[in-house]
Amino acid sequence: MSALGYVHAWEHYKDELQLLDKKLELLYKRRQKLTPDPQTDSFRGMFVSEDEFIRLIGGFGSEEEMDEEEQDVLGMIESLEKSIESRLAESRTAGVFLPLAYLSTVFGFSSIEERIVMLGLAVELDRKYERIFGFLLDDLTNKTPNISLALQIACPSPEDMRAARTTFMAPNGRLARYVLHPDTLVSSGQTLLSRPLQLDKRIVTFLLDSGELDPKLGPAVQIIYPDDEISPLLVQEEFQQRLRGFITDVYEAPAAERKRLAFHIWGNAGAGKKLQVKHLSRSFHKPLLIVDLADVQLHAASFEDQISVIIREAILHQAILCFTRLEVLYPAEPDLAAQQRLGRFHEELDGYGGMVFLLAGRFNRLSWKPKERLLLEHELAVPDEGGRERLWQTFAQEIGAGSDVDYRVMSGKFRFTPGQIRRALSLARGYSSWQAAAAGEGSWGASLRSDALYKACYQQVQHKLERKATRIEPRYGFGDVILPPEQKDQLRNACNQVKYRGVVYNDWGFEKKLAYGKGLSMLFAGPPGTGKTMSAQVVAGDLQLELYKVDLSQVISKYIGETEKNLHEIFEEAQLSNAVLFFDETDALFGKRSEVKDSHDKYANIETAYLLQKMEEYQGITVLATNLLNNIDEAFLRRINYVIKFPFPDSEYREKIWQSMFPPAAPLSDDVDFKYLAQRYEIAGGNIKNVVLSSAFLAAESGEPIRMGHIIKSIRHELQKSGKILARQEWEDY
Template sequence: MGYYKTSFHHVLAELERLDLLIRVQVWRARQQHHHGEEGLPAFYIPETEVDALLDKAVGSPTWATVPLPPDLQENIQHRLDQMAAAITQHSEESLRQGVLLRLVALARLFDLVPFDLHVILVCLAPEIDRRYERLYAYLHDDVTRRHPTIDLVLNLLCPDLETKVAMRARFTSAAPLLRHHLLQLADDPNQRSPSLLGKTLQLDPRVARYLLDDDTPDDRLQAYTHVVFPQTAFGDLCFPDAFTQRLRRVADAAHTDDTDCILYFQGPYGVGKQTTAAAICRRLNLPLLVIDGRRLASMTPEDFRTLARLIDREARLQSAALYWEGFDALLADDKAAYLAVLLSILEAHPGPSFLSGETPWEPIDTLYGVTFLRLEFPPPGYAERFQLWRAAFTADETVTLAPDVDLAVLANTFRLSGGQIRDAAATACNLARARADAARQITQDDLQAACRLQSNRKLAELAQKITPHYTWDDLVLPADPVAQLREIANQVHYQALVYDAWGFNHKLAMGKGLNILFAGPPGTGKTMAADVLAHTLGLDLYKIDLSTVVSKYIGEMEKNLARIFAEAMTSNAILFFDEADALFGKRTQVRDAHDRYANVEVSYLLQKMEEYEGVVILATNLRKNMDDAFVRRLHFTVEFPLPSVDDRRRIWEQIWPATTPCSSELDAEFLARCIEVAGAISATSRWPVPSWRQPMAVW
């Protein structure tokens, strides 16, 4: 039994059948043409033609009224039946042999009826052979009309007037041919307002390329989409076990269930939304068409509607699943029309579709008959972060890690997502390549710097970034405060072990952060201690500027604090509130509206402190002014006393750099005994002063 070896052979067989139909109509048209008529028929209508128009049946072209000879009619019908039967037989065998017949696939993808396919073939013919343009012009009796019109298509394919009227519905905007932009309707330039029958039909270039075995995506979509051929398997995903099992159930349902489904993957950047969609598509043996939804959301409503339809068509032609990135950009109030367009497309789209965003969303009064599921992706825990760090470097054999690199410290210190870890690894490689040393090994400093660069940088717009540079040797404090500070560093260092490995993460709903109070007179080292902690932990330090927080307008302070804590959640930084008693002061008895809102502000701060999972350091000179509820929520309170004589001597000894020329008469012990000042005041006095302002010698 014969079959088509390629899809193009099937198209050629269909065109042979079309040739026979055209040949019959050309024979009829030739009988009606008046070759010997005098004058210029293009500029006037002869009387004989008027009589012929009055005599012909309604809805039929002049050449259709010419009867075929009985023997020719029977012979042609027999040949048409034979060709149709052969095409059907060969097509079925080709499909059994695994040959992709694109005409058949097009009908399946867009719910086309046989009439639609024949229309597409009529429009495809000039794309293969330009002789069809002259044949169509001959049937139009107009050399300027080289493309088929709706009237010509109906006359070629419909046997009677009733069928023609019924088939007009296939050219409405709701019908598949136009709804999916398979065909384009164009007006005759010689007619200002042509009827539907007078409109010209053109096959969309992307559809023509598809039927001619060209899978190049639509040029109009290149700036907004790209195709991903998944390489990620389910075993490569790195999630907690419970979430992984849930994903497997979702993938199994998508693989076995015939119902179309829409999956909304919710989570911040880098948590694995696209990777998970790729793993599901690999299981389904589907490519993934990734769409930049945020760029599309900035377009005009008409352009968005057109491109969304073209994206739907491209996904069908590519046999790909849709992955709409930045879907939550359409959830704004002024994007309601955009959202309605997209949801109407997704309702009719075959197969799984993926939406990606950060905002929680559930459909209301939409998506009937379609399975919808929202999955909130959890941020990776310590174990997942450590596994992701290892995978980031084992995949690249050219990368060499220095012996002192400790990936466990990175996984514990920086709460990065999988995407951020991948980006940080690439940044660390670039930092290593930029150095002049021959080894170019990635060091721990490279990795920590890369992690800080990947953290959210918007916090710098709300707070002052302090680059840590002090070490434990620079800190001059009594033994007890130093021991507390080292205990704080250890608690941050082992936080992941306690919460993740030991399971305390499931016991605590809130209060997982670390709240610390530094209390003491001015200049006793509170800011320096925060600097030392940040330097030891490899974290950035952000000092909150009260001028950007406090506002005279009611409610503005809460908004500013909400922005700070929201950005700090992804910044992997230490928040340092200096002069904290101005913000965290005691709540008072309500006497007027100002007292009421002041208490509301303090209560709001308490709530944010409970929710925040990072490190917050509060510094105050007036501990007694701190609210009691804040004191209860503090994990550590470190007292910074005024330095003793020994401490002042150590401060004076360390205050001058080793390269500073110092007189032999300089006596640090004498300064420590005679001048009772804090360390910061000593530091401001380290520069030499003019001789006429030098203090008198003390005898």
């Protein structure tokens, strides 16, 4: 045989089969000494003869008992083994990939375990071995060797046979766990030695045609190779450098100090968790096996098997193992099955020697206490406003979306992850083109429309605010709200605080000075009907943000701790959308903090303090409305960015309100005197709105334009609701 290395796997298998043939020949010669002509024995296999009994209790003969023919065959075996080992060494030096040698290396097999694998592969390479094994087992229906025959062929001595039995007796051994067919270790009434030896189909596929993923893994698993194209990192580069440096230090540490690593990384969808791991695997020239746990069958019977198959695939590819959507293994109310499933998951990870990443959309307090592995945790937070602005501009250029949108303002309004920004721009481009086509302005490639971009942004947010809040569609602008100049200026200033967040916090460095409290909080105080709710809509409309009115009946609870729990849920969901939160009629919840005289006072103060804390943590806009400003504690007011007092409108502003309430299309009689109405009746804007609407229905019923009489009649009804009665002289003229 040539001492040159192997060129390909099939050349290697040819030598291995030649070696196997010689071992089979030696085994046959040994048996033949005890049964000279087994073919002439018509009762062979049906009873145990005296000669066979002696052979069975005698075991292997010593080398001195071997005849000359056996010695010759044994010499050929030793020569072949040395030749194969020499050629394998040359192949390793030349970098030739040989699946069997690679499999043995990555799983850490002994030489005997490697021979057993080759024995199982033989029937897949040449069908002659089916008949040979059937002959040696006295049963031609057997197509594969059993464990006993495999040990006789693979093990040169009884001592090796006894040691190799543990390969099959230990279910957690790597050969049994990852390479052999599951049926090999299933009893089915058979003794261990009589069970058939069969390789798992995936291992056979790998040895014959390596490279593809196990098809049983389905859509749950994908592999990323180091030379695959991946998107560049535009934010969080410092975290990537930190990861690389730390892992390099661990790898380069002395063997006694080296640790296996696991990382638990969480962050909102689109934060770039997978992208970080992709860049890391590329930097270390490692494949990356990504497993979506949401697509893995969680049934108890199959979950452990699937995870075992996944880990085997990671070992075969020597890949970094990455599990995404880890939260599916940590349900809010775990039952016994979920706990057992999690325990099996941890056990499987303990058996994996490579690097592991656990990615989740939220923080999970891991119950995994890994053996001989260092587990580190990190939150991949939403980029700061400067980072978000760069992302908006970069992604807009990538898709060729021309626009006059101010991306600095967008980055301040929406605390989006990179993935959300990319999806929003892509979707907005489609919406803009669709609207342009409808207007006859061209189709694909049209400039981004502002309304289309905001619509796309809202679709990136998945929250559950509707459970305890009601969405209000903003319909008013600054021109619709009738307020004194001072209050209007305060509203505009508040909106500007959101629009120019990027300049102040990022460009001017105020971000580093504030650990929290970067949101916007406003308190609207004034009598009912003075425009507080309308002003909340003006703010949301001007900033083009969603407005949610919190239903206090769903928030306040008589049970201790429930109010805080509800508030936490509201602010947690709002954080995802950056929505404007509007708490109306907040006197009951946010009244003056009292002296602690009993437990009820104590917990009422805790609720107020908790609200203050959540408002300061929230980076969006919170609007509170109250009718009684004097009931609000001074410490509470200190933490509010803007306290806007809504005065009861005087006659000048009441006249403007009356005029603004009637739409241009409404038929208005000439006898309507707005100045008279404003001076005569001291009612707020909310009451005026009710009066105008009621008078319009009265006019519609009579088939006339809206007259002064309809309005005065409606005023009477409106005042009667609050117990006020008009004197006859105040309305008899109409």
